[in-house]
Amino acid sequence: MLEDLLDSVAQQSAFRHIHPGTKLVLCLGSLVICLLSPSPVVPLVSGIVLSVVLIVPARISPLLYGELLLGPAVFTVTSVMILLFLVGGGAVVWQFSPAPWLVLTVTEGAIRESTLVLCRVFGCSVALFFIVLTTPMTDLFNSMKRAGIPIELIDLMMIVYRYIFIVYDQAVEIWRAQVMRLGYGRPAEAIRSFSTLCGMLFITSWNAGEDLVRAMDCRCYNGVFPSLEQTEPVRMRSLVPVLAYLVFLGGVLFMASAGAVRLL
Amino acid sequence: MSVILEARDIRYRYPRGREAISGISFHIRKGEKIALVGPNGAGKSTLLQMLNGMIRPDSGTMLFDNNPIRYDTSSLRELRRRVGYVLQNADRQIIAPTVWQDVAFGPANVGYDEETVKRKVAESLRHVGLEGFDRRVPHQLSGGEKKRVAIAGILSMDPDVLIFDEPTSDLDPAGSEDIMELLDELNHEGKTVIISTHDVDLAYPWADRAILLLDGGILREDRPEVAFGNPGLVRKAHLSVPALLELSMELGRRGYAQPDRKPRSVLDMVEIIENLLQGAGWNGACGTIMVCDVDGDDCLLPAFIASRENLAVGTMGTRAKQRAQKDGLVVEFTYGVIDKCILRALRGQDSLILTTGSMAGRVALRVGLYCRESGNTIRVARLDTTVRPPVVRFQGDKGNDEGSGS
Numbered sequence: 001m002l003e004d005l006l007d008s009v010a011q012q013s014a015f016r017h018i019h020p021g022t023k024l025v026l027c028l029g030s031l032v033i034c035l036l037s038p039s040p041v042v043p044l045v046s047g048i049v050l051s052v053v054l055i056v057p058a059r060i061s062p063l064l065y066g067e068l069l070l071g072p073a074v075f076t077v078t079s080v081m082i083l084l085f086l087v088g089g090g091a092v093v094w095q096f097s098p099a100p101w102l103v104l105t106v107t108e109g110a111i112r113e114s115t116l117v118l119c120r121v122f123g124c125s126v127a128l129f130f131i132v133l134t135t136p137m138t139d140l141f142n143s144m145k146r147a148g149i150p151i152e153l154i155d156l157m158m159i160v161y162r163y164i165f166i167v168y169d170q171a172v173e174i175w176r177a178q179v180m181r182l183g184y185g186r187p188a189e190a191i192r193s194f195s196t197l198c199g200m201l202f203i204t205s206w207n208a209g210e211d212l213v214r215a216m217d218c219r220c221y222n223g224v225f226p227s228l229e230q231t232e233p234v235r236m237r238s239l240v241p242v243l244a245y246l247v248f249l250g251g252v253l254f255m256a257s258a259g260a261v262r263l264l
Numbered sequence: 265m266s267v268i269l270e271a272r273d274i275r276y277r278y279p280r281g282r283e284a285i286s287g288i289s290f291h292i293r294k295g296e297k298i299a300l301v302g303p304n305g306a307g308k309s310t311l312l313q314m315l316n317g318m319i320r321p322d323s324g325t326m327l328f329d330n331n332p333i334r335y336d337t338s339s340l341r342e343l344r345r346r347v348g349y350v351l352q353n354a355d356r357q358i359i360a361p362t363v364w365q366d367v368a369f370g371p372a373n374v375g376y377d378e379e380t381v382k383r384k385v386a387e388s389l390r391h392v393g394l395e396g397f398d399r400r401v402p403h404q405l406s407g408g409e410k411k412r413v414a415i416a417g418i419l420s421m422d423p424d425v426l427i428f429d430e431p432t433s434d435l436d437p438a439g440s441e442d443i444m445e446l447l448d449e450l451n452h453e454g455k456t457v458i459i460s461t462h463d464v465d466l467a468y469p470w471a472d473r474a475i476l477l478l479d480g481g482i483l484r485e486d487r488p489e490v491a492f493g494n495p496g497l498v499r500k501a502h503l504s505v506p507a508l509l510e511l512s513m514e515l516g517r518r519g520y521a522q523p524d525r526k527p528r529s530v531l532d533m534v535e536i537i538e539n540l541l542q543g544a545g546w547n548g549a550c551g552t553i554m555v556c557d558v559d560g561d562d563c564l565l566p567a568f569i570a571s572r573e574n575l576a577v578g579t580m581g582t583r584a585k586q587r588a589q590k591d592g593l594v595v596e597f598t599y600g601v602i603d604k605c606i607l608r609a610l611r612g613q614d615s616l617i618l619t620t621g622s623m624a625g626r627v628a629l630r631v632g633l634y635c636r637e638s639g640n641t642i643r644v645a646r647l648d649t650t651v652r653p654p655v656v657r658f659q660g661d662k663g664n665d666e667g668s669g670s
Binding site: 007008011136137138141158159161162165166208211212214215216217218219220221222223224225226227228 | 316318340341344345348349351353355356357358359360361362364365368369370372373374375381398399401402403404417418421
């Protein structure tokens with residue numbers, strides 16, 4: 001399963017032992033700069049640099065990385081195609097009339113806008129993938145706690161995170177049992193099978209919830225959910241390059257805003 | 265031995281359902297190994313959950329340490345700290361997203377300070393053989409490892425009584441043997457261990473006492489050879505007679521004289537058969553059982569084992585298993601090790617048991633007991649690998665008569 005795969009990729013990444021705070025600074029910093037940028041150059045540069053960092057020093061398999069990028073890529077490309085015809089402004093570059101009452105035009109402004117959206121989505125997705133592929137969820141809980149997110153919320157998140165895998169396994173089991181008995185053969189059958197799957201899943205989750213309360217009672221639950229301490233200190237060796245990179249990206253942003261660097 | 269848990273005529277009916285427990289009385293002594301055996305729906309889990317106050321009987325009294333169990337929150341918390349309960353499904357028991365957090369859950373809620381919590385977690389993880397698993401996530405562990413995490417989570421609260429609901433139900437045979445070995449180890453450290461199971465071949469050699477349950481009542485409560493020795497009762501309880509006991513009964517039916525003490529292990533059975541054959545088997549001298557304490561960090565062990573032909577190696581305890589794995593040793597026995605080594609010695613072959621600390625004494629005790637009962641002479645020696653070449657020391661020996669180079 002994908003969630004399981006992502007988590008184990010993060011566990012095995014070469015950046016696993018860098019303090020999650022450092023990685024979050026890099027991810028959130030790039031994200032903000034990409035969003036602020038009025039020019040497509042900044043997110044493009046950020047996306048390419050972080051991709052290279054992910055593949056080379058962090059040793060993420062390029063194949064897996066490409067597969068992951070494909071998800072947002074399909075979604076973005078279709079959206080941008082529509083955006084091309086939707087947004088106006090500037091000189092007309094290309095005109096097309098599939099029916100007498102319909103004229104589709106692509107303008108210079110639309111191309112500029114679409115490129116910006118495309119590059120922004122690319123830059124931001126890569127920044128998010130950076131944190132997903134290098135930091136296991138369990139490390140993030142600690143950072144959240146330090147960031148002042150209410151402890152009740154984090155406790156709940158930890159339990160939810162633990163149960164995602166259990167409920168997912170159960171869903172797969174039920175689904176397999178249905179497929180084995182040709183449960184998804186015809187469309188009507190598929191709808192009925194899917195509804196029973198959901199019903200069964202609800203019942204098993206309910207039971208799991210009752211067992212959870214029992215398991216917590218067995219272990220003297222008194223409102224404390226222990227958290228695993230961060231053992232890796234913040235190291236200058238990783239923090240300095242991150243800050244230097246963010247300054248560099250900020251520089252690119254400044255130059256792009258001033259009009260010194262242009263893509264189109 | 266003093267009584268630690270007692271039930272006096274307890275009854276329990278499920279809400280709007282049938283009577284699950286119908287008037288049961290029994291007691292469990294400190295340090296006992298109890299197997300609760302019965303078919304599905306006999307009330308095993310319900311009864312187990314009463315032992316740590318998860319279910320309150322409708323009538324009757326449950327006593328812990330000779331005091332009636334009180335059902336207010338703080339008394340229950342203290343009871344559950346002292347009576348640890350390991351659920352059947354480890355996935356349902358593991359709550360936290362990492363192994364460390366899960367094992368720390370109990371001690372943190374009991375209210376220990378941070379240092380104590382850390383120490384208890386480290387000790388428990390070492391005990392079950394999961395050192396270095398702190399940051400692992402539960403969904404990436406194997407079934408046996410999950411079970412161990414669940415057990416560590418209970419051990420970290422340092423309970424006096426350990427309850428296991430079907431401890432081996434979803435494990436492979438090797439995994440089951442490992443868990444049973446761990447239960448033995450815990451019992452040897454003085455903990456009372458109670459398991460529920462319908463695997464009679466598992467319960468029969470292990471338990472001090474077996475309680476046969478059927479339809480919410482006790483069918484029989486006795487030593488395993490008596491409780492399982494009555495085919496009528498066993499059939500009534502939807503169980504089967506343990507293979508060893510059945511063999512012994514069949515031999516008896518065929519007119520072969522059977523001793524009063526029923527066989528509890530393959531070793532017992534072999535002795536009975538050899539007595540019947542009147543020494544027709546191996547007649548040479550018995551082999552030697554060597555015991556090596558592997559707490560040290562020497563590296564002479566693999567070479568010593570390689571230098572001996574026909575030497576079988578067995579491990580007792582989790583640390584010994586880890587050591588054997590680290591050194592790449594081929595281990596033949598991991599469960600019922602002492603008996604299997606005695607069997608080898610009776611065939612004139614030598615064996616080596618790797619173990620740690622207090623477990624080493626157990627070997628000499630068990631072998632001594634066997635020799636007294638059977639009249640055989642098997643020598644137990646200590647293997648010292650801290651000196652070069654390793655020395656085999658027999659009891660009462662000071663010399664190095666069997667030194668073997670590496």
